[in-house]
Amino acid sequence: MIISNSPRLSRIVFDVWRPLTTLFVWDVAVTVFHVLVPYKVPALPLTIFGTVLALFLGFRDNSAYQRWWEGRQLWGAMINASRNLARAAIAFLPDDPSRAVDLKRTIVLRQIAYVHALRCQLRRLSDCREPYGLLSREEADEAMARANPANGFLDGTAKRIAQAHADGWIDTIQQTQMERILVDIANAQGGMERLKNTPLPMQYRFFPAFFTRLFCVLLPIGLVETLGWATPFGSTLAGLMFLAAHKIADDLVDPFNNTMHDLPMDAMCRTIEIDLKQAIGDEAPRPWQPVNGVLT
Secondary structure (H helix, E strand, O other): OEOOOOOOHHHHHHHOHHHHHHHHHHHHHHHHHHHHOOOOOOOOOHHHHHHHHHHHHHHHHHHHHHHHHHHHHHHHHHHHHHHHHHHHHHHHOOOOOHHHHHHHHHHHHHHHHHHHHHHHHHOOOOOOOHHHHHOOHHHHHHHHOOOOHHHHHHHHHHHHHHHHHHOOOOOHHHHHHHHHHHHHHHHHHHHHHHHHHOOOOHHHHHHHHHHHHHHHHHHHHHHHHHHHHHHHHHHHHHHHHHHHHHHHHHHHOOOOOOOOOOOOHHHHHHHHHHHHHHHOOOOOOOOOOOEOOEOO
């Protein structure tokens, strides 16, 4: 996620430089042809075209931002639920026998491993090493071997809470309260998976891209009669605005991707890890820091 106060022009141009370069070459070709082969270009209703296209892109950008913001809300709920689970485990489980104390640590560390596994799942990363630094290899392998590793960690935590109840360490009300937190975590995960696995409808993906490119092709034809030799600059500048507006939705539509425009899941997982490790008295890592104005 870009956290600098204002976007850099170079970064905006870098995102659309390929179609922008093609557009500039086309603009120059149209201008040269118009000068060498005088031909009165019929008037094109560019204002109407541009207005309709701007509305189309606006709807698409709003839909993409709503997905991005919903993803951020779900991760906020995940952070809160993780803290609640750790607090409940520490408060409800007794300090004697030592196995109960170990279970407190296990539940907390499993939750940290869970959010890291979920982050890797959502980003489609094949190598997720963080759980192995928190749990034993056998315990981590048990969850990581499943088709949905994050859900594996969650199921294992639920079994340990049920065993704590069977051992008499927590009562039914306490078990129910901890299970309710696990349900909140599972619901947040389900919402994230829904966003990840459900793209925007085809109409929202194909037609804005097609009409944006078509408008950029028609733009110099409609402007050359008025701008003359300045057409490549005026048309390319206008094209940059429409291409950038189109690119915004592409950047935001998948909030769990692994680019500079997506949610800073590394930083949010680190926040959970810091809070939960401090809750059990372990040394916590430092907060995740942005690099060149980008927080990952």
